[in-house]
Amino acid sequence: MDRAIDIARQVANTDISVLVTGESGTGKEFFPKIIHQLSPRKHGPYIAVNCGAIPEGTIDSELFGHEKGSFTGAHEARKGYFEVVNGGTIFLDEVAELPLSTQVRLLRVLESGEFLRVGSSKVLKTDARIVAASNINIPDAIVAGKFRQDLFYRLSTVPIFVPSLRERKEDIYLLFRKFSADAAEKYRMPPVELEEDAQKLLINYRWPGNIRQLKNLTEQISIIEKNRSVNAEILMKYLPQGPMTELPVLYKGANASQLSERELLYKVLFDMKKDVNDLKQLVLTLMQNESTQVQVTENSSKIMQRLYKELEDIRDPDHPVIVHPEENDKTIEEPIQEPEEVEESFSLIRKEKEFIERALKKYNGRRKDAAKDLGISERTLYRKIKEYNIE
Numbered sequence: 001m002d003r004a005i006d007i008a009r010q011v012a013n014t015d016i017s018v019l020v021t022g023e024s025g026t027g028k029e030f031f032p033k034i035i036h037q038l039s040p041r042k043h044g045p046y047i048a049v050n051c052g053a054i055p056e057g058t059i060d061s062e063l064f065g066h067e068k069g070s071f072t073g074a075h076e077a078r079k080g081y082f083e084v085v086n087g088g089t090i091f092l093d094e095v096a097e098l099p100l101s102t103q104v105r106l107l108r109v110l111e112s113g114e115f116l117r118v119g120s121s122k123v124l125k126t127d128a129r130i131v132a133a134s135n136i137n138i139p140d141a142i143v144a145g146k147f148r149q150d151l152f153y154r155l156s157t158v159p160i161f162v163p164s165l166r167e168r169k170e171d172i173y174l175l176f177r178k179f180s181a182d183a184a185e186k187y188r189m190p191p192v193e194l195e196e197d198a199q200k201l202l203i204n205y206r207w208p209g210n211i212r213q214l215k216n217l218t219e220q221i222s223i224i225e226k227n228r229s230v231n232a233e234i235l236m237k238y239l240p241q242g243p244m245t246e247l248p249v250l251y252k253g254a255n256a257s258q259l260s261e262r263e264l265l266y267k268v269l270f271d272m273k274k275d276v277n278d279l280k281q282l283v284l285t286l287m288q289n290e291s292t293q294v295q296v297t298e299n300s301s302k303i304m305q306r307l308y309k310e311l312e313d314i315r316d317p318d319h320p321v322i323v324h325p326e327e328n329d330k331t332i333e334e335p336i337q338e339p340e341e342v343e344e345s346f347s348l349i350r351k352e353k354e355f356i357e358r359a360l361k362k363y364n365g366r367r368k369d370a371a372k373d374l375g376i377s378e379r380t381l382y383r384k385i386k387e388y389n390i391e
Contacts, residue, residue: 001168004160005034011158012038017110019095019155020133022162025210031160032091032131041129044088047081052097059102061118070119082115082126095132095155096141103148110154130155165207165214172203175211179218190228192221197232205239269351353388356381360390 011018012035020028029048036046054062061071065080081090092098098106109115110130114123132155141147165172176194184191194202207213217238221230359370371381384390 001163001171004031004162007158007160008034009038011035013040015129016157017129017155018131018158018160019138019152020131020160020162021138022135023164023210024135025212026162026164027211028133028135028162029091029093031162032089032133035131036089036129039089039129041088045085046089046091047085048091048093049081050093052094056099059099060105063102064105064115064117066118067120070117074119077117080115080117082109082128083124085128086126087128089129089131092130092132094134096134096136096138096147100146100148103151107148107151107154110151165210169203172207172214173199175214176202176218179215180222183219183222187223189222192218192225193229194235195229195231198230198235201232201235201239265348265352269348349388352384353390356384356388357390360385 008018008031018031018035020031022028032048033046036042049063051059060066061074061078061080063080063082065078065083066074068074068077092106105115109126109128113125113127115126116123138147138152138156142149142152165175173194177191180191180193183189209216220238221235225234227234355374356370359373360367363369363373367381367385368378371378374381376384
């Protein structure tokens with residue numbers, strides 16, 4: 001921690017861009033303030049921007065401004081943060097959340113100080129010191145194609161890593177005392193003190209939420225506990241138990257669970273292929289049976305009928321089905337013939353055309369009913385009929 005603060009102090013007198021990294025809750029937002037207050041820009045403006053909290057559609061307007069009428073709702077021209085903070089410092093928190101198009105604009109600002117308002121062709125200049133922060137591993141984001149490599153190198157001219165609270169255990173109790181004194185002054189009550197066993201428990205806890213979690217816990221104890229001396233048993237009630245993860249939450253859009261038409265068709269084909277393989281295995285088992293007289297029970301007959309029906313739907317018309325189950329509770333007297341090896345076709349277009357033809361035949365050419373049975377729209381069915389020249 002001393003090393004991180006020392007770097008911030010040394011880099012403050014320059015205009016070099018700084019990238020602050022570390023886990024969520026470690027206090028990364030204080031380092032831009034340290035850099036700004038110790039720099040010649042301390043009398044200039046300071047703006048902190050949470051890039052992850054601004055919608056993707058408005059982030060360019062927020063950072064670079066826009067002209068009147070440049071988009072719906074732009075009733076008047078507006079200055080962006082880079083224009084307002086000219087001569088000062090701008091802190092871009094969660095910079096890895098920026099869209100790729102905005103990253104290109106930001107790279108130009110870093111390289112030349114130039115930018116364009118949304119809807120304008122006039123080049124503007126800014127003299128803003130940029131300090132960025134992120135709690136995710138940016139090299140991993142680069143590999144995943146979510147962050148530009150050239151922007152990473154430009155931002156991290158001077159990197160500062162803020163260690164987690166569990167990596168500096170000697171600070172935990174000192175911070176607790178500081179937050180306890182702040183809470184006592186704020187709520188006008190005596191400060192909370194920890195007994196020796198509670199101090200050990202506090203220091204050995206993992207603190208996945210880092211300083212933010214410690215501060216919240218201290219305020220909870222200060223407000224709720226009437227006794228100002230807290231032991232380990234009382235402290236345990238405020239420490240969350242169970243496994244916790246430090247990974248960021250992944251968000252899936254509202255349409256993430258919806259499958260495309262092609263994916264649904266693939267799923268149907270593979271399910272049918274599985275049933276055909278099951279049927280082959282069943283026939284092989286029957287062939288290996290020493291007895292040629294097979295008693296078909298009611299349950300097995302139903303299973304066989306279902307599998308034969310599915311086989312009828314996709315088999316080659318030149319290769320008829322070899323064996324058909326007879327009436328329930330009857331014996332198959334005919335010997336089982338040697339099965340022929342059927343080469344299955346996995347052509348998606350052929351199968352799709354085949355399904356459409358069967359559906360149209362089933363409903364006597366009524367496209368609406370056929371489309372409903374196929375699980376597609378009537379317009380899509382009409383397009384497929386024209387595409388495959390189906391009569």
